[in-house]
Amino acid sequence: MNFETIHKIYIIGICGTAMASLAGLLKQKGYTVCGSDSDVYPPMSTQLQELGIELYSGYKAENLHNAKPDLVIPGNAVPRGNAEVEELLNSRIPYFSISESMREFFLREKHSIVIAGTHGKTTTTSLASWVLESAQQNPSFLVGGIPLNFKKSFQWNELGAYFVIEGDEYDTGFMDRRPKFVQYLPEFVILNPVEFDHADIYADLAAVENAFWQMIKVVPGNGTIIVNRDSETAFRLAKRGYSNVVSFGFHPESDYRVDAVEWEEGRVTFRLNGIRYEHLRMFGRHNVANAAAVAVLAEKLGLSQEEIQRAFSAFEGVKRRMELRGEVNGIRVYDDFAHHPTAIHTTLEGVRLAYPERRVWGIFEPRSWSSRRNVFQNQFADAFGFADMAIIAGVFEPEKLPEEVRLDPEKLVSEIARKGTRAYYIDSNDEIIRFVKREARVGDCLVLMSNGSFEGLHEKLLEGLR
Numbered sequence: 001m002n003f004e005t006i007h008k009i010y011i012i013g014i015c016g017t018a019m020a021s022l023a024g025l026l027k028q029k030g031y032t033v034c035g036s037d038s039d040v041y042p043p044m045s046t047q048l049q050e051l052g053i054e055l056y057s058g059y060k061a062e063n064l065h066n067a068k069p070d071l072v073i074p075g076n077a078v079p080r081g082n083a084e085v086e087e088l089l090n091s092r093i094p095y096f097s098i099s100e101s102m103r104e105f106f107l108r109e110k111h112s113i114v115i116a117g118t119h120g121k122t123t124t125t126s127l128a129s130w131v132l133e134s135a136q137q138n139p140s141f142l143v144g145g146i147p148l149n150f151k152k153s154f155q156w157n158e159l160g161a162y163f164v165i166e167g168d169e170y171d172t173g174f175m176d177r178r179p180k181f182v183q184y185l186p187e188f189v190i191l192n193p194v195e196f197d198h199a200d201i202y203a204d205l206a207a208v209e210n211a212f213w214q215m216i217k218v219v220p221g222n223g224t225i226i227v228n229r230d231s232e233t234a235f236r237l238a239k240r241g242y243s244n245v246v247s248f249g250f251h252p253e254s255d256y257r258v259d260a261v262e263w264e265e266g267r268v269t270f271r272l273n274g275i276r277y278e279h280l281r282m283f284g285r286h287n288v289a290n291a292a293a294v295a296v297l298a299e300k301l302g303l304s305q306e307e308i309q310r311a312f313s314a315f316e317g318v319k320r321r322m323e324l325r326g327e328v329n330g331i332r333v334y335d336d337f338a339h340h341p342t343a344i345h346t347t348l349e350g351v352r353l354a355y356p357e358r359r360v361w362g363i364f365e366p367r368s369w370s371s372r373r374n375v376f377q378n379q380f381a382d383a384f385g386f387a388d389m390a391i392i393a394g395v396f397e398p399e400k401l402p403e404e405v406r407l408d409p410e411k412l413v414s415e416i417a418r419k420g421t422r423a424y425y426i427d428s429n430d431e432i433i434r435f436v437k438r439e440a441r442v443g444d445c446l447v448l449m450s451n452g453s454f455e456g457l458h459e460k461l462l463e464g465l466r
Helices: 017-028 044-050 061-067 083-091 098-105 121-134 205-216 232-240 285-300 305-314 341-354 374-382 409-418 429-439 454-465
Strands: 008-012 032-037 054-057 071-074 111-116 140-142 162-166 171-173 176-179 188-191 224-228 244-249 256-264 267-272 275-280 323-328 331-336 360-364 389-392 422-425 445-449
Touching: 008 017, 008 061, 008 083, 017 032, 017 044, 017 098, 017 140, 044 054, 054 061, 061 083, 071 083, 098 171, 111 121, 111 205, 121 140, 121 162, 121 285, 121 305, 176 205, 188 205, 188 232, 188 285, 205 232, 224 232, 224 285, 232 244, 244 285, 256 285, 256 341, 267 285, 275 285, 275 305, 285 305, 285 341, 323 454, 331 454, 341 360, 341 374, 341 445, 374 409, 389 409, 389 429, 409 422, 429 454, 445 454
Parallel strands: 008 032, 008 071, 032 054, 111 162, 111 188, 140 162, 188 224, 224 244, 244 256, 331 445, 360 389, 360 445, 389 422
Antiparallel strands: 171 176, 256 267, 267 275, 323 331
């Protein structure tokens, strides 16, 4: 393909998180960008329009005729049968997947740093990007969330040598069922724990492992995989590859071992191979491991301990990753993206470690593809052990799932209660608010967990507690 002939790019499904960020990157690089989505509404529509991106509401074949793009990028969630996809294929307009677009427009020009794993990708990508930014390395990045230090999920910087990208193991799109990160030209990889997830596309852990192996086997021989030694699966996969492997974690055989962890009021201090890092605004042992991974990466890239510490101390966190949404009458309301049993467990453990004297509430909405199904029915029962109180909300859109494969919330709360945590199934947000108003007391930490909006429950709770 002659890239000099590409001036206008059309994105199908432009309001999705990843596609909107890609649109922003392309716009920063000087391309004219437009696109369509089934639902075009604020805040995403506003953000895109502020970037000067023209939006088409609804998928229609004539949109492509009117836009006259040089290249089309279909979103990974856009299927065959979509009116614009069918017109695209019939018209023979050139097209790329999101992964091909990232590779050809951005990653070939930089040293690609891929952050992968079942958990911790967004926080680790955000922290790595911030450490490089703080050290005046002018990084480019693409994150599946919004780092509070940047207030945006993407950045293109012509000056810097590095591109930090969140490596998604989800498939690429209708035209390519490989995981996205296979095409990210990984030169440096941070490999966080690997577990079974995404039950809609992976049948079991072996299938998930195979997806990660597809990425690991294309890391060059002079590349480096920085792997969490506490995850036997991740470590075994990394050692199968052909690259340099450096391990980190709490495991006694880690190349970079974490110890001497101290908690105080939402901040953590720890040692990594005897070097002390102080006052990170983070919760939980999992985030200590994420920070350790970034410290190892930064050292390998030539940053000093002082540069790493300065960035760590100034890191503000990520939206929807243990984000404090507000405090009313001594009751704190946090927002977290957790929707996998391990993520729920480590999130609640982190709050318990930070605030051992406070009561911890875990309020969970089963909303993701996997959490709405009973594939994790038993694991969810073990995930709330660090909570004093658990509320399981109604399964999102239960009518779209056959009962035999759907998560059973009532059975789940019975199992949670049997393990020693007060647990309640409350399928209405209004009822959750009434219950919390009646039961919450000064000092309580309410941790709301969902991969979606939870229908605005965070703000409604804060208002109800006033």
